[in-house]
Amino acid sequence: MRVPFIKMHGLGNDFVVLDARVDDVPELTGETVRRLADRFTGIGCDQLILLAPSADADFAMRIFNHDGGEVGACGNATRAVAMLHGKEARIATAGGLLLASPTQGGASVDMGVPRFDWEAIPLAYPMDTLSMPVAWDMLENPGAVNVGNPHVIFFADDTDAVPLDRLGPEIENDPLFPERVNVNVATIVAPDHIRLRVWERGAGLTLACGTGACATAVHAMRRRLVEPKVTVTLPGGDLRIEWSEGGSIRMTGPATESFRGSFEWADYA
Structure with missing residues (x-):
């Protein structure tokens, strides 16, 4: 057929x-x-x-x-x-x-309320998901957010300088993440602007990841690094993310x- x-x-x-x-x-x-x-x-x-x-x-x-x-x-x-x-x-x-x-x-899109408890990510054992005491090479102290699927978020001075094609699969399949994980590496450009690259669980390096943009923006907001409304620039283009603590995430884009x-x-x- x-x-x-x-x-x-x-x-x-x-x-x-x-x-x-x-x-x-x-x-x-x-x-x-x-x-x-x-x-x-x-x-x-x-x-x-x-x-x-x-x-x-x-x-x-x-x-x-x-x-x-x-x-x-x-x-x-x-x-x-x-x-x-x-x-x-x-x-x-x-x-x-x-x-x-x-x-x-x-x-x-109203993407729902993000979850931060370690069981909701999920992680293999209890850990503060705002600043996790773990590292892979130059990537350290990430945060974790579940926005319908699990994300780990790292901040770097230059996201393009991170060998995400090598570190992405290593982190994705680390035993810390029993359901594997999406790997986000972000650079804070300004209080209303984030640059982001994503290694997507089961797909690899991607030009854009909407849930990754949501998770990264929310984590940056929780750390008081950016404002409640930000533009997230991915290799494929821009998404607009809005979030207030305790509320739903709003994502807008093409x-x-x-x-x-x-x-x-x-x-x-």
Whole structure:
């Protein structure tokens, strides 16, 4: 059977979207996801997104990383599917309910309330997540935030000088993080501006990570390094993040539909 897809991206973080609300989509397996995500023999993407009906929301969104593993949240994908939906939406995810509204050229998303307890990250043992007494080479004393998926955040004088392609996978798979972790390295440019690079769990170096931008901004705000409204500049472009302590995170930024097509399911099953 042929299955339609929509190729989209948010600041270069790209997705293959399958819409089971309107199309017949067989049960996904990790192997099918990996084959579709392959940039040489498949469609190619950082994440595969499956939309489905929901009894508790306007629709449900499942998120699969390039390696086939399912995750709870993806900020860039949320903006993309909000733009695709075309109106305000309540989106059910494994990481919780998200509220999204399309904007000119993108969307604004209520990403929910961040969690800071060590069990919520999760970490392997109790630790202060505001300043963790751990280090990997020049990266030390990070913070940790869960925004639907786990993030560890480091500050550096120059994020571009950090060998994230080497340290990213080492930190991602460290036993301290039993569910692995997304690795963020940030530079504070000004009280309203952060530069950020992200090693994404299950996907690797990425041009943009919406939940990483949220987690990094929130951690910088908790450390009183930036204001409650900041621009986060990633290799793919800018996101606007707003947060007040105890409240939800608001993320605003662009999303783009690249093209549409279809594929033969049996070729990737």
